[in-house]
Amino acid sequence: MQNKLPAWDDLRVLLAVHRHGTLLAAGQALGLSTSTVARRIGALERDMGVALVHRTTQGSRLETEALALVALAHGFEQSLAAHRRGGSQRTFSGVVRISLPDGMMAGAAEAANRFCRQHPETFIEAVSELRFVDLVAREADIGVRNRRSSSPVLIDRPLGVLESGLYASEEYVARRLPARFLGPGDYAAQDFVVDDAADRVPTRWLVDRGARRFPFRSNAMEARLLAAKGGRGLVLCAVGEATRHPELVPIDLEAPLPSIPFFLTMHKDVRKVPRVKGFAAAFEAVFAEHMLLQAAALAARAARRPSGQGR
Known part of the structure; x- marks a missing residue:
């Protein structure tokens, strides 16, 4: 019983x-x-x-x-x-919103692909804006920025320092720059494809060296790369990202372009939210892989460059 x-x-x-x-x-x-x-x-x-x-x-x-x-x-x-x-x-259910430069959108998409295979209930919104979104006011969960924040309620985690280079199509190089080298007096005669914001550090660097011709400007990285592949001019591109575009060839310079540090920034109150913490880790992993590509590309560029030319 x-x-x-x-x-x-x-x-x-x-x-x-x-x-x-x-x-x-x-x-x-x-x-x-x-x-x-x-x-x-x-x-x-x-x-x-x-x-x-x-x-x-x-x-x-x-x-x-x-x-x-x-x-x-x-x-x-x-x-x-x-x-x-x-x-x-x-x-993990909910939305993670990340604000970052346009050139890093592909990295955000790759991080979303990896993270959401394990957590399909998480939705990712990646937004590129010229202004810094207000993370204190929760306009985004994560920000990728080129300087540290000043707010005591925000946490900055270093991602790495990006190195940029100038690249052009084979057709442009053959027609306008066969030496594949820009010396101190060469900038004024060349065409450049740049961001539409003239105050950006790399663009200012070009102007300071005499660059005057900008036949194509856009705030979209993909558009700039397409324009350069079509022969519109030399394009500024992160060294690691350029490895994904074999149609573009690197140009040696008489002085290195500015290096730009980047930080992943979050509000203290959201950094431990599982979906935010998890996606942030996925993005950091993608960025770390990019840094490895950059290191390999820089090593190859140094081996290719003749002694005494540039950095």
């Missing part, structure tokens, strides 16, 4: 015996001693008022009455697993 409802701890031991065939193997799977397994089975048998497990020299055989309890235990185990999955989905 049934005296009380079986305890889950006892049911999971019975399920383990059913799956593994012996009390010893069940105990090993659960991290319990064989005597503890036997004690739990005995307690379950007393609660149910029937014999459930018959031990033989070949292992443990479950009585017919035990199979209904095994099915009950299995269903309960599945329900617990589904509940845990649901809890995880709720934890």
Whole structure:
């Protein structure tokens, strides 16, 4: 006669015996001693008022009455697993908004692809804006910036220092710059494809060296790269990113372009939110891979450059 409802701890031991065939193997799977397994089975048998497990020299055989309890235990185990999955989905459910330079959009997309394979319930919004969004006012969860923040409620994590270079199509080089080298007096005669914001550091650097011809300006990196591939002029591009565009060839310079540090910035209150923390880590991993590409490209450029020419 049934005296009380079986305890889950006892049911999971019975399920383990059913799956593994012996009390010893069940105990090993659960991290319990064989005597503890036997004690739990005995307690379950007393609660149910029937014999459930018959031990033989070949292992443990479950009585017919035990199979209904095994099915009950299995269903309960599945329900617990589904509940845990649901809890995880709720934890990561929601939107992560990241604000970053246009040239890093491909990196944000790659980070989103990787992160959302594991957490499809998270939606990513990547926004490129000329202004710095107000992270204190929560206009975005994550910002990628070229300087540290001044607010005490924001956290900055260094991503790395990006090196830029000038690149052009083979056609442009053959027509306008066969030496593939820009000396101190060469900038005024060349065409440049640049950002439409004239106050950006790299553009100012070009102007300071005499650049005057800008036949194509755009705040979209993809548009600038397409224009350069079409022969419109020399384009400023991060060294690591340029490795993805074999149609463009590097131009050696008499002086290096400015290096720009970047930081990943978050509000203190959101940095531990699982979906924000997880996506930030995915973006940092993508950026780290970019830094490896940059290091390899710089090493190749140094090996190619004649002694005494530029950096």
